[in-house]
Amino acid sequence: MADGGGEPDQLAGERATAQFDVDGMKVAWAGSRHAVEVADRMARLVASDPVFRKDTRTMLSRKELFKDTLKKAAHAWKRIVELRLTEEEANLLRLYVDQPGYVDLHWGMFVPAIKGQGTEEQQKKWLPMAYKFQIIGCYAQTELGHGSNVQGLETTATFDPSADEFVMHSPTLTSSKWWPGGLGKASTHAVVYARLITEGKDYGIHGFIVQLRSLDDHSPLPGVTLGDIGGKFGSGAYNSMDNGVLRFDHVRIPRDQMLMRLSQVTREGKYVHSDVPKQLLYGTMVYVRQTIVADASKALSRAVCIAVRYSAIRKQFGSQDGGPETQVLNYKTQQSRLFPLLASAYAYRFVGQWLKWLYTDVTQKLEAKDYSTLPEAHACTAGLKSVTTSATADAIEECRKLCGGHGYLNSSGLPELFAVYVPACTYEGDNVVLLLQVSVVLHLVARFLMKTVAQVATGKQPVGTIAYMGNIQHLMQCKSAVNTAEDWLNPAAIKEVFEARALRMAVNCAQNISKAPSQEEGFSELSPDLLEAAVAHVQLIIVTKFIEKLQEDIPGPGVKEQLQKLCSIYALHLLHKHLGDFLSTGCITARQGALANELLGKLYAQVRPNAVALVDAFDYTDHYLGSVLGRYDGDVYPALYEEAWKDPLNETVVPDGYQEHLRPLLKQQLKLSRL
Numbered sequence: 001m002a003d004g005g006g007e008p009d010q011l012a013g014e015r016a017t018a019q020f021d022v023d024g025m026k027v028a029w030a031g032s033r034h035a036v037e038v039a040d041r042m043a044r045l046v047a048s049d050p051v052f053r054k055d056t057r058t059m060l061s062r063k064e065l066f067k068d069t070l071k072k073a074a075h076a077w078k079r080i081v082e083l084r085l086t087e088e089e090a091n092l093l094r095l096y097v098d099q100p101g102y103v104d105l106h107w108g109m110f111v112p113a114i115k116g117q118g119t120e121e122q123q124k125k126w127l128p129m130a131y132k133f134q135i136i137g138c139y140a141q142t143e144l145g146h147g148s149n150v151q152g153l154e155t156t157a158t159f160d161p162s163a164d165e166f167v168m169h170s171p172t173l174t175s176s177k178w179w180p181g182g183l184g185k186a187s188t189h190a191v192v193y194a195r196l197i198t199e200g201k202d203y204g205i206h207g208f209i210v211q212l213r214s215l216d217d218h219s220p221l222p223g224v225t226l227g228d229i230g231g232k233f234g235s236g237a238y239n240s241m242d243n244g245v246l247r248f249d250h251v252r253i254p255r256d257q258m259l260m261r262l263s264q265v266t267r268e269g270k271y272v273h274s275d276v277p278k279q280l281l282y283g284t285m286v287y288v289r290q291t292i293v294a295d296a297s298k299a300l301s302r303a304v305c306i307a308v309r310y311s312a313i314r315k316q317f318g319s320q321d322g323g324p325e326t327q328v329l330n331y332k333t334q335q336s337r338l339f340p341l342l343a344s345a346y347a348y349r350f351v352g353q354w355l356k357w358l359y360t361d362v363t364q365k366l367e368a369k370d371y372s373t374l375p376e377a378h379a380c381t382a383g384l385k386s387v388t389t390s391a392t393a394d395a396i397e398e399c400r401k402l403c404g405g406h407g408y409l410n411s412s413g414l415p416e417l418f419a420v421y422v423p424a425c426t427y428e429g430d431n432v433v434l435l436l437q438v439s440v441v442l443h444l445v446a447r448f449l450m451k452t453v454a455q456v457a458t459g460k461q462p463v464g465t466i467a468y469m470g471n472i473q474h475l476m477q478c479k480s481a482v483n484t485a486e487d488w489l490n491p492a493a494i495k496e497v498f499e500a501r502a503l504r505m506a507v508n509c510a511q512n513i514s515k516a517p518s519q520e521e522g523f524s525e526l527s528p529d530l531l532e533a534a535v536a537h538v539q540l541i542i543v544t545k546f547i548e549k550l551q552e553d554i555p556g557p558g559v560k561e562q563l564q565k566l567c568s569i570y571a572l573h574l575l576h577k578h579l580g581d582f583l584s585t586g587c588i589t590a591r592q593g594a595l596a597n598e599l600l601g602k603l604y605a606q607v608r609p610n611a612v613a614l615v616d617a618f619d620y621t622d623h624y625l626g627s628v629l630g631r632y633d634g635d636v637y638p639a640l641y642e643e644a645w646k647d648p649l650n651e652t653v654v655p656d657g658y659q660e661h662l663r664p665l666l667k668q669q670l671k672l673s674r675l
């Protein structure tokens with residue numbers, strides 16, 4: 001159908017202009033041909049199953065939505081068992097079901113917490129039950145009064161040696177567990193974080209496995225108060241999740257339900273801490289932060305896919321002489337807003353793949369009792385989680401605006417995507433709090449380097465993602481050699497200025513902090529600057545990992561060339577956006593900044609004929625995208641029109657309420673006008 005300006009063939013035309021092999025790009029995006037094949041198979045399995053339909057989700061009441069989530073989760077599990085899916089396949093199937101629910105926390109946090117913090121014996125006891133869904137678990141850490149400050153949690157677990165039990169208690173209103181997903185209605189068990197008290201001494205926060213509901217009739221166990229904390233932002237969206245409240249009134253659990261891999265309480269009540277760092281208590285959060293970085297590229301690529309396809313379909317304004325209207329994708333402003341987001345989706349994908357590697361490497365080292373890379377894992381996961389989720393949430397909203405008025409309709413998929421995504425800036429660590437963790441590391445290294453700058457060549461060199469800071473003598477005084485716009489295509493030129501900017505910002509902070517009456521006061525006063533220094537450091541990591549990705553063998557005609565352009569766009573749009581940083585730290589001149597912007601314009605023009613194919617490479621089904629604007633066939637207008645009629649308001653021609661409220665009003669006004 002091509003009436004009224006809707007031209008589905010438009011996308012076929014766009015695909016024909018691509019200058020690279022889309023299948024090759026799918027492999028680069030997914031990580032391997034095997035990954036493309038499994039993802040494709042699972043996405044189609046979900047899309048073809050009527051139980052997994054989600055097109056009317058935003059119109060459901062909270063209760064209907066929650067029940068629908070329970071149904072989908074149970075059906076997904078049935079299919080996983082029937083088809084004997086592997087763990088990889090099952091994870092993908094759940095991803096494509098695309099409805100937040102208790103299973104995310106069961107698999108994403110409850111199971112990893114037991115794996116990471118439970119002894120072998122505890123794992124043997126609890127994991128098989130969790131794997132078979134004989135129990136459902138959640139992660140109950142945050143309280144009404146305390147989220148970011150984990151050390152401030154109030155729930156107590158007091159050891160009673162006479163009974164060999166812990167007594168779980170919520171001493172105040174603010175100690176009520178508040179927010180845990182899956183807690184409100186679904187979970188039978190939780191890993192609860194509480195202050196361990198034994199022999200009258202408070203040993204701080206530890207994890208405990210606590211049964212909350214009866215396995216016979218699902219009612220709360222004696223002494224346990226449970227409920228949902230209420231509706232959340234947006235229609236549909238995260239309201240499918242039963243974020244919950246939990247209070248304990250002296251609830252007893254056996255001693256062996258304390259997670260005892262890191263520390264133990266003996267039968268007599270003695271507290272014993274093993275030789276592993278206490279921070280491993282936070283291991284589940286490190287694991288989840290790493291998965292959140294990988295998920296950022298998924299959410300961002302979905303939004304970008306919708307906005308790129310729709311921008312190729314949408315036309316506004318003709319040439320002066322009354323010619324055909326222009327695809328909005330051809331407007332330079334649309335390109336300069338959209339293509340950096342497209343580039344960011346690829347950048348986050350590759351940094352997510354790298355972070356997964358880093359996490360696996362650190363885990364293997366920890367198993368061998370090598371804890372040296374733990375701070376690096378913490379700083380990288382915290383920093384990348386913060387920067388990628390904040391940028392992705394902003395980008396989804398930008399994509400909504402890029403789709404004009406239609407982007408505001410639920411049927412565009414963008415409002416719900418935003419509402420589901422935006423809490424990622426808060427959960428698993430508020431983004432500002434996490435960046436401050438990164439800045440502590442940067443500050444310490446910068447301070448150390450400033451003191452030892454003379455002996456830096458012989459002193460202890462920083463390693464991993466802060467290795468560049470060891471190059472302090474060069475980076476503090478170097479001047480970029482860029483002389484033409486094309487010079488910015490050189491990855492070494494990009495890397496040098498990003499390293500210099502990050503290091504100089506960290507050193508400036510350290511110098512200013514050293515002038516304060518105390519380090520604590522200085523840190524507090526300078527914290528806005530420290531945040532910016534942390535952002536600069538994390539952006540450097542993302543740029544570096546993109547550049548390193550391009551040093552790999554990337555098969556497929558034209559694939560690497562497209563990625564090189566996207567890498568340049570990613571780096572240069574950051575340079576343009578943060579020009580103040582680069583200029584004020586003296587890393588580049590105003591002219592070099594202008595040259596970077598000149599190159600960006602050229603790169604956008606080069607990406608333009610490839611844009612639709614670049615989003616096709618994400619390989620998303622229409623079901624997963626959930627957007628009439630982002631349809632693969634581009635047949636947008638009939639779909640928008642049809643979708644409108646599904647709204648409950650359109651079930652009757654004359655609306656409910658007409659007789660009570662509209663008719664009397666109209667009649668009264670009519671009478672008055674006749675007087």
Ligand SMILES: CC/C=C\C/C=C\C/C=C\C/C=C\CCC(=O)SCCNC(=O)CCNC(=O)[C@H](O)C(C)(C)COP(=O)(O)OP(=O)(O)OC[C@H]1O[C@@H](n2cnc3c(N)ncnc32)[C@H](O)[C@@H]1OP(=O)(O)O
Binds near residue numbers: 149151
């Ligand atoms: C479809 C999806 C599928 C799967 C994914 C599943 C789920 C995800 C999906 C949705 C997510 C849904 C829900 C999210 C769940 C949650 O939100 S759970 C609750 C999360 N809560 C937080 O993140 C709290 C944030 N706060 C903290 O992490 C800490 O309190 C803090 C780091 C801010 C501060 O820690 P403190 O101990 O108080 O203080 P410190 O003195 O600053 O730190 C002491 C030293 O420890 C180091 N450190 C801190 N954290 C870590 C860590 N994680 N790992 C290693 N090391 C750590 C810190 O650097 C200090 O070191 P020093 O050498 O300086 O002493």
Ligand SMILES: Cc1cc2nc3c(=O)[nH]c(=O)nc-3n(C[C@H](O)[C@H](O)[C@H](O)COP(=O)(O)OP(=O)(O)OC[C@H]3O[C@@H](n4cnc5c(N)ncnc54)[C@H](O)[C@@H]3O)c2cc1C
Binds near residue numbers: 139179238243431
């Ligand atoms: C959708 C959703 C799902 C969740 N799921 C779970 C779950 O399954 N399990 C669980 O245990 N928890 C869960 N949480 C809780 C979540 O982890 C916390 O909300 C999060 O860690 C932030 O803590 P907070 O709410 O205490 O924020 P606060 O710390 O109160 O933040 C409020 C403001 O204060 C600022 N701030 C705080 N500390 C500092 C500081 N030191 N310096 C400067 N600024 C600061 C923050 O930046 C923010 O602007 C969930 C939350 C949400 C929204």
